[in-house]
Amino acid sequence: MKAMLKIEMDRAFKNRSFYLSLSIGLSIVMAHIVMAVLVKSDNPLKFFGNGLTYPYSVFNSWIGGDSTNPYLAAYTTIFPILATLPFGISYLNDLKKGYIKNIYTRTNRINYCVSKYVATFVMAGIAVVIPMIINLLITSAILPSLLPVTNGIFSIGGGNLWSGMFYMHPYIYVLMYLLVYFIYGGVFASLALVGAFFVDNIFLLTLFPFITYYGLGLVAPYVYKYALIRSINPALILTISQPSGITLFTVIAEALIIGVPCFIIFIWRGVKNDTL
Amino acid sequence: MTHSKMIKIACVVIFIIAGIIWGINFYSINKRLPNAKIFEYSKNNPAVADGLEITPLEKTIYSVDEYKKEFPEDNSYSYLTDEKKEHYLIIVFKVKFKNTTQEVLKFEADSFIIEAFPSAYHNGVLVIEGRAKRTIEPGEEQEVLLESNINDIGLIKTKDLHKIRSNKFCLVFSYYPEKKMLLFD
Numbered sequence: 001m002k003a004m005l006k007i008e009m010d011r012a013f014k015n016r017s018f019y020l021s022l023s024i025g026l027s028i029v030m031a032h033i034v035m036a037v038l039v040k041s042d043n044p045l046k047f048f049g050n051g052l053t054y055p056y057s058v059f060n061s062w063i064g065g066d067s068t069n070p071y072l073a074a075y076t077t078i079f080p081i082l083a084t085l086p087f088g089i090s091y092l093n094d095l096k097k098g099y100i101k102n103i104y105t106r107t108n109r110i111n112y113c114v115s116k117y118v119a120t121f122v123m124a125g126i127a128v129v130i131p132m133i134i135n136l137l138i139t140s141a142i143l144p145s146l147l148p149v150t151n152g153i154f155s156i157g158g159g160n161l162w163s164g165m166f167y168m169h170p171y172i173y174v175l176m177y178l179l180v181y182f183i184y185g186g187v188f189a190s191l192a193l194v195g196a197f198f199v200d201n202i203f204l205l206t207l208f209p210f211i212t213y214y215g216l217g218l219v220a221p222y223v224y225k226y227a228l229i230r231s232i233n234p235a236l237i238l239t240i241s242q243p244s245g246i247t248l249f250t251v252i253a254e255a256l257i258i259g260v261p262c263f264i265i266f267i268w269r270g271v272k273n274d275t276l
Numbered sequence: 277m278t279h280s281k282m283i284k285i286a287c288v289v290i291f292i293i294a295g296i297i298w299g300i301n302f303y304s305i306n307k308r309l310p311n312a313k314i315f316e317y318s319k320n321n322p323a324v325a326d327g328l329e330i331t332p333l334e335k336t337i338y339s340v341d342e343y344k345k346e347f348p349e350d351n352s353y354s355y356l357t358d359e360k361k362e363h364y365l366i367i368v369f370k371v372k373f374k375n376t377t378q379e380v381l382k383f384e385a386d387s388f389i390i391e392a393f394p395s396a397y398h399n400g401v402l403v404i405e406g407r408a409k410r411t412i413e414p415g416e417e418q419e420v421l422l423e424s425n426i427n428d429i430g431l432i433k434t435k436d437l438h439k440i441r442s443n444k445f446c447l448v449f450s451y452y453p454e455k456k457m458l459l460f461d
Contacts, residue, residue, distance in 0.1 A: 044309060052389060054451045055309060141301035144309035149451045150391050150398030158397035158432040167396050227434065245430070 004103075004111045008119035012087045018123055021085035025075065025131030032063045032071035033138050041142040057146035059170045060154050062139035064132060064177065064240035067155040075131070076235040080209040083124035083185040088192030089205050091116055091270075095196065113270035117193060117263060124189030125182035132178060145171075155241040161248055177240045180251060184238060187255050188213060190262040197269050212258075312455040316446070323456060325449065327377035328412070332458035333370040333419070335445055337426075340364050350404055353425070365426040365440065369401065369447060369460065372419050375412040384408050385420045388447040391457070392426075395436040395443050399424045422447075 012018060040046070044056040059065045063072050075082075094100040094116075103112050148154040148167050156166045166173040188209040195208035213234050220233035230245040231237065232254055237246050317323035322331035338346060340353050343366040356364060367390065375381050386408040391398050401422040402408075412418055428434040446457040 044305075048452065050452075051387065051450055052448070137298055141298045142305065144305050145302075145311075146309065146452070147311050149455075150389055150396075150448070151451060156396075157430060158392075158395055158436070159428065159430045163396035163433075164394045168393070 001111045001114065004107055004115040005118060008115040009122070011090070012119045012123040015087060015090065015123075017089075018086035018127060021082045021127040022130060024078070024085075025082050025127065026134065028071050028075050029063055029131040029135035032066075032069060032135060036066060036069050036071070037061055037139050037142065044143055052151050054149050054151060054153055055146060056143055057148065057154075058136070058140045058143050059145070059148050059166075059174075061143050063135045064174065065154070067239070067241035067243055072239060072241075073235075076238045078210075079128060079185070079235070079238060080188040080191075080213040081206065082128050083189040084192045084206050084209050086123040086127045086189070087120040088124065088189040088209070089196070089202050090120065091193050091266075092196040092200075092202060092205055109271045110267065113267050116270070117190060117266055120189050120193055121186030124185040126185075128185035129178050129182050132181060136174060155243065157242075159245065160242040161246055161251070174240070181238060183255050183259075184234060187259040187262070188234075190259060190266065193266045194262045194269075197265075197273070216254075312452045315454055315456045316459045317457070318459045318461070322372075322374075323449070323458060324376065325456075326381070327375065327379075328381055328383055329372075329374040329376050330449070330458060331372040331374070332447065332460050333372055335367060335369045335460040337441055338366045338368065340366060342366075343368070343423075347404060347423075350423075352402075352423075363428050363434075363437070365437065367424055367426055367445070368404070369422045369445075370419060371422060371447070371458065372417060373410075373412060374417045375414050378414050380414065381412050383410055383412065385410055385418075386422060388422065388449050388458075390424055390445065391448055392440060392443040392445050395432055395440055397426055397432045397436070397440065397443070399426070399431060401447070 040056045040061055046056070047053065048055045063069065063075065066072070094103070100112070148156070148170055150167070154166075156163050160166075162173050162176060165176065191209040191212055192205055195205050199205045199208060217233040217235055220231050220236070223229050223232055224245075228247060229250050230247050232250055233244070234254065236244040237251055237254070315323075317330070317332065319332060322329050324330070340356055340361040343350075343353065346368075353361075353364070353366065369390075371385070371388075373383065373385065385403050386401050388401050389398055390401060401424045404421040404423050406420075410418065410420075426432055426437065426440055428437045432440065445460045447460070448455065448457040450456040
């Protein structure tokens with residue numbers, strides 16, 4: 001299993017699609033730096049008077065903290081594609097190119113399937129988190145890491161998820177949210193693995209997680225009224241400044257409801273699938 | 277030395293240089309604009325801002341019905357239905373202002389933002405009786421009642437609503453470079 005996982009991770013890191021995904025993500029976050037952060041860095045005290053005003057801070061200026069910027073909206077819109085590109089379609093490629101036959105003659109099928117799932121999950125997580133970390137690092141190098149305050153220029157309200165953490169330990173809040181990004185990246189990429197059993201076209205398979213992601217967004221308004229659930233729209237869940245009510249229950253449940261069946265179906269169908 | 281090894285070494289060198297540049301910038305910007313120093317004022321240690329002494333006297337948290345009984349002339353919450361009342365609490369602060377100068381001062385009695393931790397509840401305040409913009413004569417003292425609502429329809433999590441009484445409440449009147457706040461036990 002360990003050797004197989006190493007081979008799959010090695011293949012994933014050498015995959016050009018991983019770098020394509022990273023390039024797209026990095027283009028968006030760098031555009032945000034140039035258009036929205038650098039202008040603030042000229043004078044972080046621009047709109048600061050005294051009293052209840054406050055200078056620009058990392059936590060309302062980086063891509064995840066700036067609720068009004070279109071760059072995060074672009075990032076969260078193509079999020080499932082960024083997650084799927086690195087390794088999500090590799091299983092279908094392995095099936096089509098016959099690579100899987102070489103593997104199955106040398107190792108246990110379950111080793112291959114579990115390794116494929118883990119590699120896909122991890123690579124998707126890395127691909128969606130790295131651009132966000134780079135944006136945060138650059139922003140934190142040019143704007144002060146001033147603690148968020150409650151005068152309204154930081155969009156997290158007391159009713160938002162992890163709000164206490166945001167105001168007291170904002171870097172931990174950001175790390176927790178990046179963990180959500182990592183998991184959601186992995187979960188949506190794993191949809192593409194399962195989709196390979198039903199879709200034979202690489203283009204359609206790449207879009208499969210995106211369609212699911214978008215579909216959840218369409219259903220979301222109908223369940224918003226339930227206090228335990230609130231928004232199930234993944235694009236809103238992944239908006240770090242939380243413009244819409246989200247609950248920890250939904251964040252965890254949505255990842256489990258998609259991720260666990262995907263894992264089970266992929267392993268079960270992958271082991272049973274007659275490829276030889 | 278192989279080509280791939282040279283690339284790896286180049287990557288490590290670039291990574292280290294980028295890390296050093298980031299570290300220097302991070303340090304310098306945060307040294308230039310550090311986090312605010314916190315000043316807490318209490319009943320026995322009042323704040324003084326531009327000659328105006330501000331003393332936090334007391335805070336009380338009411339249900340909507342209790343608030344209506346206590347302040348029958350204020351009908352700010354009369355629109356709430358019985359069902360909605362369950363989601364609301366009203367907090368009232370009593371603050372004393374004293375003019376310590378020899379001149380007439382003007383001030384706004386509602387220039388505060390409530391903060392409560394650990395729930396992270398925050399909201400503005402309104403003056404219950406009279407005007408927010410006030411004039412105060414030399415040596416004069418004025419007690420002002422300020423109110424705000426706490427609700428779990430956006431301002432606070434439902435689980436925190438009835439635990440809010442154990443929170444640490446303060447009224448912030450300056451955020452930077454010094455965070456100044458009136459503390460209410």
